[in-house]
Every structure is written in structure tokens, then in C-alpha cells.
Amino acid sequence: MVEQRDTEPVVASTGAVAAGGGWYEALAAPRGPGVDAERTSCGLVLTQRSLGVTHPVLPCGAKILIRYGGETVLTEVIDNELTATGRQFELTPALATLVGLDGTQAIDWRYATPG
Numbered sequence: 001m002v003e004q005r006d007t008e009p010v011v012a013s014t015g016a017v018a019a020g021g022g023w024y025e026a027l028a029a030p031r032g033p034g035v036d037a038e039r040t041s042c043g044l045v046l047t048q049r050s051l052g053v054t055h056p057v058l059p060c061g062a063k064i065l066i067r068y069g070g071e072t073v074l075t076e077v078i079d080n081e082l083t084a085t086g087r088q089f090e091l092t093p094a095l096a097t098l099v100g101l102d103g104t105q106a107i108d109w110r111y112a113t114p115g
Contacts, residue, residue, distance in 0.1 A: 052078030
């Protein structure tokens, strides 16, 4: 069964629990605009409203916190194939807009754990 991801963003509270307690820094950029109903390497079908990140190593479905521009958002890995070099993460266009990410920028991220 193919899963479609059109979920509302989850803005994490400042007290969100994360494994290890520390933040990692990485370069991130928005994914290029894809076609509606694009299928990811994780088997998901994306739309223009989809929220998530691409990372070449983290497993599909891994829950992570992304922090950028004063926003902290709980999201998940939805793809493992970057569309460009020079970055560790790609954010879906909707997620990039939500946190205000434009171009390649340094973000903070960490694993999320149930809290």
C-alpha cells in the first residue's frame, strides 16, 4: 500500500524530549519543486503540502526535530535520495516555507523520542 503524506505540521514545544539531549548542525535546502504525486525512495507519495525531510542515511520514518529561524518542528524522514549535492538534508517545499528556509543554510537537528 502506498502512503500519502499530507499532514499538518507539528510545532515542537521548547520542552520536547530528544535522544542524547544535544543538537547536530547540518546544511539543508528545500527540495526542488517536484511533480504532484511524486514517489519517494521510502515508498511515500508526496504532494505540494507534504512535510518531511530527505536524508541519505537516516532510516525512513525516523522522527527528528528541525530547528531553524526560531522555529522547532517535529518531522520525519520521507526520502533517502538527495536531489543535489552540498547538503545533508532537503526539506519539502512546504516544510521549508514553514520554518523560513531559503537556499542552503545551516540548521540544527536531533532525534526525537516519545516524551
